[in-house]
Amino acid sequence: MSMTAAVGDAHADPHHIGLVVEHPGPAPKRIVTAYGFWVFLLSDIVMFSCFFAAYAVLVSQTAGGPKGSEIFEQRNVAIETVCLLLSSFTCGMASIAADVRNRFWFYLGMAVTCVLGLIFLAIEFREFADLVARGYGPSRSAFLTAFFSLVGCHGLHVSAGVLWLLTMMAQVFAKGFRADVLRRMMCFALFWHALDIIWVGVFSVVYLLGGGS
Amino acid sequence: MLGKLDWSAIPFDQPIPLIAGAVVLVAILAVLIWVVVKGHLPYLWNEWITSVDHKRIGVMYILLASVMLLRGGSDAIMMRIQQAIAYQSQGYLPPEHYNQIFSAHGTIMIFFVAMPFVIGLMNLVVPLQLGVRDVAFPTLNSVGFWLTATGALLVNLSLVIGEFARTGWLAFPPLSELSYSPGVGVDYYAWSLQISGVGTLVAGINLVTTVLKLRTRGMNYLRMPMFCWTTLASNLLIVAAFPILTATLAMLLLDRYLGFHFFTNEAGGNVMMFMNLIWAWGHPEVYILVLPAFGIFSEVVSTFSGKALFGYRSMVLATMAICVISFMVWLHHFFTMGAGPDVNAIFGIASMIIAVPTGVKIYNWLFTMYGGRIRFATPMLWAVGFMVTFIIGGLTGVLVAVPPADFMLHNSMFLVAHFHNVIIGGVLFGAFAGFEYWFPKAFGFRLDERWGKLAFWFTFTGFYVTFVPLYVAGMLGMTRRMQHYDVAEWRPWMIVAAVGMAMLSIGVICQIMQLVVSIRNREALRDRTGDPWDGRSLEWATSSPPPVFNFAFDPDVRGEDVYWNMKVRARQQSLEHEEPEYHDIEMPRNSPTGFVCAFFATIMGFALIWHIWWMVILGGIGAFATFVVFAWRDHDEYVIPAAEVAAIDRVNLEERRSLVSMAGAV
Amino acid sequence: MSDQAHIGHDLAPGDEEQHDVGTRILGYVVGLVLALLLTATSFFIAGTDLVWQPSIPVALIVLAIAQMGVHLVFFLHITTGPDNTNNVLALAFGLLVVFLVVGGTVWIMAHLNANMPPMDQIMPKPM
């Protein structure tokens, strides 16, 4: 009883709906890996949505502390945004370089992405440190709690991204553009772009909407 | 140096946990020593601990769930005894101890029994049913399992070092906030769930990707066995709902560790937001558990009725409908908190709507059985027992989803009876059915039917004797989580419930006996054909236990009930004996990544609970380093040569041919 | 399972149809320019009093969604093509859940707040 025996049979289309397109079989590894990571990103975005929801609920609970408009600095946020946007672009350049296996442009693209990410983190860190120093830390009010957690959660993701980025560079240095390295690079790019999308939500909802007078 | 940890963490003054802990510790040590002395350690390490084979990982999940079922069951026994004797007295468990027990019981049963059991079955079976070699991410699969085990370990550690939460299995604030619960109990709870939650998420991503991207040639969506569909739905829910749990617990932890104000009473925090968020996860969670059970029953009912599943497409539709609607009903868990009539009405209606696809399923199973040649083997008994029991649970569920009724029944014993009705009658019966059904596939021999049937009948009747009294007590006004009470009317019902608990325990003992007896008689019970139940889907097309690579060549799929049709075709064609052409097979190499990673996660979790910050950092670095080492390895696959594949496969083909020709001769 | 071979009609999320390097770079440049424009508009609108004030929140949300779309298309290469069906379906499911969680939470919490006394009046004080 060979399982591959070719027999014409009536079971192929039990419901008589006409043409049945045969599923071609397991997808190549690149698709499988990236798809799995895509699903992870969606779950990560659901997690962020909880912090967004919490922010929306708590934004008015200032408990006598400052309101958003009193502590947000539009200029800093603009710089942060530009940094992340540019870094998304350079990350894209690095992915292309990886695909054509050009080490020089890959390192350059990744290095610039890293620097931009670090600038972003530095600005955010300064903003946080400054707020805490003025007594407006996360324990001051529910609003500040929600603010620090939402923005900080994004910041933690960026930090993890930078760590991953450096690991990626080291790996290309040590192993070259192997298939598995390229797959990881692809996931990294997805991750970095997704963080940028989340940042669009953050600056729009937190800083611009919440900062308006 | 050691944060909050010192000798006072060991409960020298409380004999029960200390003795229980000591017994467990001695047992573990004994097993370890036996393993080492007998020289089984290399085997365990190479074949199980570092295995990335989905079948092995599935078995380990189920083993973890079974062990934890004993732990959670002991808690249940203690609670039933307490409530049977604590009429106008304090019983034998002081309140703070009783509170820890019901919290641990719920947490363990949901997160470390029900979850690993269904995830284990999905892991074991789904790749086989899809006709593929492994899941999408084999190493991550192992990481997921070991992180779940870490969570279970931490919960049980709380028995002897420190304490467990007293806040119920969902740790509602403000009770779970630092001001009301300053001890480490809630931290044990939250960190174990965070760590095992990562494991669950990984498993979810893995199985979603497996079903969507790894089906074998010809396995179109509408040819997948029902269990694959429910697996897809359940894991989509995991991926979408578990991040909510993670975020919510993270908020609680931030409140407790860093003085944030998400759920506190002061500074504008909002307790109700916790209720809201946790149930936004909590309701999907119950469907995460029960959907795979529905899939198992579908397979079992169709196999043992000897018929294709009735209404396959409506079943698919119902499954996916439940998957989406389950995200629209969460408010029915806090109708009484005052969201107002409009909001309540909408969520009430949504809750009724979700009962419709469930009803569709029940009808489909009944029609599948109708006119079939039904064999009442043990898995089928569990399936029929489920149908009866689950209908009652569903009805009481619809009842408490009617807001005015819920105002009477919320937080009563009626509610406790309801959710045990669906969780035991649905999930646990399903898990047992799946266990009996696929055990021969996993191990190559059947389970003893006599002990199996005995176990079923004790559990089935025991269930009713335990939980019908709880329904009654609930109607008589008894609220849940009472350490003692003064109402005479409740007393008899509590005593009956305790008797029921004893019957349930006998059921569990029968199940253990079944295992022991079957292992003893395994030669007599051996399944040589790989198809002990006259099955219909692809897992039965390979030997029992399947070789590492599952299938020697890609199965050729041309319709639903793939294997059944293969058998039919083979009989009709009187078997051409030409030998298939074998190829080399690449398989993923084993890896200790999961185990090592979980080791560091355990250290990190423990250190976080006890505020030992240097250890936290050490654990974090260790986990990161583990992944880097994994990423650095040069060979992630090994090759099984075609000759070896052929040798393994020929044996099985021989057995199978004789089976088919015998059946054909009849 | 070879890596580059595209069996059937399927594309990994983030992958584009086969293009030469120039076209690919151009895609990122267009995306960057569009995103920068949208960002600038957002910041401008938030800070100005030239537009009707009550329309500002709506405008900001619309701009944010537009910008997310730009990112998805030009950076993540999500298209409506048949090779992307699975990716888009997953995205749609994720967005549905996000919408339900955020929308549901805001809606429910607004009603709860309207109907409930403050928590500290109905809870016992800490032990």
Ligand code: HEM
């Ligand atoms: C084996 C028979 C079982 C018995 C006799 C039993 C008994 C109990 C009791 C007495 C409570 C506490 C009621 C109270 O609040 O006073 C409880 C709670 C609970 N049980 Fe079970 N249980 C059993 C099995 C299970 C199983 C198999 C599961 C899940 C798979 C489960 C899940 C839960 C949950 C989630 C709670 C809620 C905890 C809470 O909210 O307080 N139980 N059970």
Ligand SMILES: [Cu+2]
């Ligand atoms: Cu519910």
